[in-house]
Amino acid sequence: MGDLEKHLSKNIVFDCVVKVQPSAELQIKTIAGSYHIEPQSDLIIATIDEGKSLMVEFEYQDDLILPACFIQTTIIYTALSGERRIRILNMCLPASDNYDNIYADCDPEAMATFFLKRAIRINQDQGAYRMSEELNARCVQMFTAYRTMVHDDDPSPSAFFLPHSLKLLPVYVNSIQKLEAVSGGSEMTVDDKAYLIELIRGMRVEDAMPFIYPRVIQISQLQLEKGEQLTELPSRVRANYKFMNNREAYFIDNGVFLFIWIGGDCFQSWVQDVFGVDVYAYDIKSVGNVLGYTLQNLELQGRLPLNNNEHSHAVRRAIELLPHGIRERKLIVVCQKSTLEPWMNSYMAEENSGDDNMSYAEYLHTLHRNIVDKIKEKKVLVSEN
Incomplete structure (x- = not known):
């Protein structure tokens, strides 16, 4: 509705x-x-x-x-x-x-949105390898120009400089290459991929950014007593499992899907309060698939059940406070170590979500190495001339 x-x-x-x-x-x-x-x-x-x-x-x-x-x-x-x-x-x-002015005024979110739309087009026309090649080459070219034109006086050829305005661009570009809408995946049907492709083509910057780098918010500590009001969401967590506690539960929101991730050691009383499911018969850590299946078969219809307790009120209010997306979000409950977790992991921007993908740290290292090689090539050409 x-x-x-x-x-x-x-x-x-x-x-x-x-x-x-x-x-x-x-x-x-x-x-x-x-x-x-x-x-x-x-x-x-x-x-x-x-x-x-x-x-x-x-x-x-x-x-x-x-x-x-x-x-x-x-x-x-x-x-x-x-x-x-x-x-x-x-x-x-x-x-x-003036290169200083040019890089200072760059908009990394607009650039990331453009790269996302370009990735969709190139992947359709020329395949995933050519798509990754072009995105990586553009990043190397931009940062090599910054290194040579703005920090050329630095004596160390291997020093790694990123303009302040674009310091987040590498994590965005790496995340784009891992998205199922771009690279595909065993869990995605042809219809689902076609839907996301057409959605991405017309996306505004403010809608594309959470799709590229999702909002990760801890929710298991939220409580609303009678008469209390929740006016703002808790601080966001980086999209990396290192910053997530398996004793807690989190929103992972990309504007299209709203995942509720339940850690393996999350308090069972919280799950029962929020979902209205008797989970004391389950061990969340060892049978996440069973519990996830049970929760998904509740008639949620995109909404949590209305339970009269402080945890349920707080989580439902937190959903209302999320920024409005281009569509009503599809609510998906994911338990740690369940079969849905690898799919959710493909939207975790800083994680390694497959054999062919790199984590943010690995991608940054590769980008640095390619920039150093590019600078060395330029110096060789200059010396030869």
């Missing part, structure tokens, strides 16, 4: 034709989004609403004209009233040849 209410009340337009025109020195390199492109470079989009976005990558081949460049976007659409209308958006963006 939540999805139905949202779809009936949102602002939406139909039969859209979009044209993006930059100033003369810029050229469109890549467009990421859900669209069909016509030969005359017009973008055809069936519907546009407040939950969709289109991302455009520009490049310049001539000298960039300082101090600004201009982009005009024209949208012709049919309104709900049936009228055909036009909207023109003009942007004036500052241009700079």
